[in-house]
Amino acid sequence: MQRLCLCLLASIALASDVTPVQKVVQMLETMKEKGTKEMNEEQVQYAKFEEFCKGTLAEKGASITSAADQIETLEAEIESATSEAARLAEEIGGHAADIEAASKEKQNATELRETTRSDFVATLKDYTESIDAVGRALKVLKAEKKSSSFLELQAVRDLKTLPISAADSLDAYIKGSSLIEAAPEAKTYEFQSGGVISMLEGLQDKFVDERVSLEKEEAKKRHSYEMLVQSLDAQLAQSKKDQDAKVQFKAKKLQAKASAEGDLDETKTEKASDEKYAKDLKATCSKKAAAFDERQKLRKEELEALTKAQDIISSGAVAGSAEKHLPGLVQTATSLAFLRSFSARPEQLEQVTRFLQQRAESLKSRVLSATAERAAADPIAKVKTMIEQLIVKMQDQANEEATKHGWCQAELASNKAMREEKTDQVDSLQSEIEELSSSIAKLGEEAVTLNEELTQLTTAMANASEIRQKEKQKNADTVRDAKEAQEAVAQALQVLKEFYAKAGAATSFLQTKTTEAVPETFSEPYTGMGGESGGVLGMMEVIASDFARLQAETQAAEEAAKAEYEEFMEDSKVDKATKSKTAEHKESKKLSKSQELMATETDLQGTQKELDAANAYLEKLKPDCLDTGASYAERKAQREEELKDLETALKMLETV
Template sequence: ERQGLRGEELAAIDKAADAIRGTVLKVSEKGKSKKGTALAALRSDFSGALRDRAVALLRQRAEELDSNTLSSLALRVEGDGLGKIKKMIFSLVNRLQEEAAADTEKDGWCKKELATNEQARTSKKQQMDTLQGEVDQLEVDITELGDSVDGLSKDITKLAADREESEKLRQAEKEENEETIKDAQDAQKAIAQAVAALDSFYSGAVAKASKTALLQDSISDAPDIFEGSYTGMDGGGVNALLEVLEADFARLETETKAAEAQSLGEHTKFMSDSKVDKAAKEKEVELKTETKNQKANQLKSKKIDLADAGKALAAANKYLEELKPECLRPAMTKEEKMEQRKQEIESLKEVLEILQG
């Protein structure tokens, strides 16, 4: 639409220029066809009433249109001759045509620059939004990785302490079990020796009692001091007690050995599992620390890109402000400019008609 208006404006100016040129040529031809006295009279008329009418018309139209162009021309007409006036009129027409062409060119330039600027601002704004999102996510990731590494490091420290404590407890328990087993074995040996001693004694006592009984039987008149043969105290009760004790110590030895074996198995499993767990956590710490460092480098790079995009956006916004006075805030609309030029050209035609007489 704007290009169409520009085209119509240029066409109108060209048409007006042709009309002015025709009028000026007529005035010029009339001037050439007159004789010396007529030419002198024309000049005299021009310097009088015609000049005054032309100046009055130019001033009137300059005030109506608020046109500096017509106002300046009125001042020039007051002091210049016909030849200079014709040159000024042609010069003004050419200038109006050049201004119209320049406005058309400027309009295209403004349209292109504004479109390019808008595209740049939109692109940089989108880039900044994307980069800001990436920066925010990287900061969250780095924080989470740091927290995870800290937690894993605490777990590793605790595992190391638990392994050390388990070794101490296992060693103490082993020593205690070994001592208990040894004591039970020693007790069983002692009881076995005691049982053997008692068995030996009681076996000898029975044999002696048998001999004594035979001797007493051979002496019929021997007094009966004791009834029956003496075979010692109730050995069966002592042996039974010792056998119970021996069985208790044997059971203690068996149970302690079983407990030791179970405890050793549990300790061995814990040490193996905790070693694997500790190694896995250490590897995880290594990988997460490496990832954290990579993301830290990415964050640094993204922040630089974000700052660069911000500078580019600021530059685009600054350029937009520079474009506004020329492209977005004209002193008058295009239609107003076209109408003013049209009125100025019409005024120039009227001036030439006045000068033609």
């Protein structure tokens, strides 16, 4: 029997360098060492993963808070731009109403002026024709041309401007003259003719005076119209400038609103992406933490089981080496990372001269003083003509100065408005340049941050792929080793079972009965260590079932790790695409802002030039419009006094 066991063991040893039991013992020892090492590595790996979770979640939390603050700021900017655009639209409408009202007022004034001018021309024509007709009648009457006088007198009688009393006198004269022709009486005719001549001369003077008054009134109306039109034109120009400026400002506000709305949508998208990422990562980190705790617990239990199994298999008759792999659901913690011109008497001339000298001294007027000197030296008729011409000249000068004053006021007002407008524009453009520069810098920083996050994400994906590949290979090796171990245990079981079966059968024929006296050598037949083999075989069967369980659990863990890796890679790809698109958008927006900055700087240069030109133009206006000594009102009052005195002097000369 012993020889048979020895033969069997020898045959097993010859078939393999080590026995299956020794292989199991060796595997158990190796698995213990490997399990201890992997448990320590898993602790280090999880510590890194835990640190990654805390850092990434804190980073995402800060990013989400920053995005929320930015969303609040952008919404406030949008609301402000919307309100400002609405206000500007209302003010633009007000300017449009002002322009329409001023244009209508100018049109009405022009139509009234054309009507008044037409009436003046017609009335002036009537007075001119009346003066000519009276002049011709006086000429024929003084020449005593009776044949022609009736025709000329009839022409005077037909005048529209002829007073009723003069018409009655002419009718009586014409009727009386007809009777005289029938019974001529020279003295009577001469008497009547003299009265008509005197009447006509007076009528002629009246027509001349009325024509002069008409012309003066027309000059005043024309001047008033020109001043009104000048004022309305200045008002229209200013209203149009204000309207254009506000239209441009409104367009900028709407553009800023659209830009802010784009940034808001982008920020909301990025915030939502970060929130989803943080939520998924938090869930993954929690899941990994629970898995880590469970794995550590299983590893400890596994090491205890391996030690116990090794002690059992290594004890007694089941002496051998430990098997290579028997980890209890040994898994490598996968670290996943989740990374947007008349005559007068001489005494009148002396009186006029004294009057003018007195007024010249009173007013300190060089005009009146010069006129008094001329009146003392020239004939009366010439003095009268001189005064009339001087009055007309001073009236023209008054009109010219009033026109110039109006022009100066309009130009000064326009220049002031232009300087204020350009100053405001310069300030606004400088503020816009500062805002654009800040925005460009911020976009640059955000783009750098996104690129860094993309780099980290790419690295994390590469690391995850590397870890996954190692994990996959490791699981494959584990499954292969588990299969080999099952085969080895099965082989050991088969060997032992065959051995004990054979041992039982062999010993049953060893003892025979004899009648001869033989020394008793064994009291019982030897059946081998069958009783002990039951425990060994049971343990071997447990070991086999453990390897089968290891294979099944490793395969299940492989499927779970594969799904988790694929989910991580998909989330990372989406996050990477989002960040890449956001980075491209920020770079594009930065380029757009840079171009806008260049355009704004060009606008600032142009506006500054316009402001400089307006300041230079003000310096040109000062000599003629501001630095003129006496004010316009003082010069106007002085001229009005001089005109009044000249008209008084003229009336003194015209007194008969």
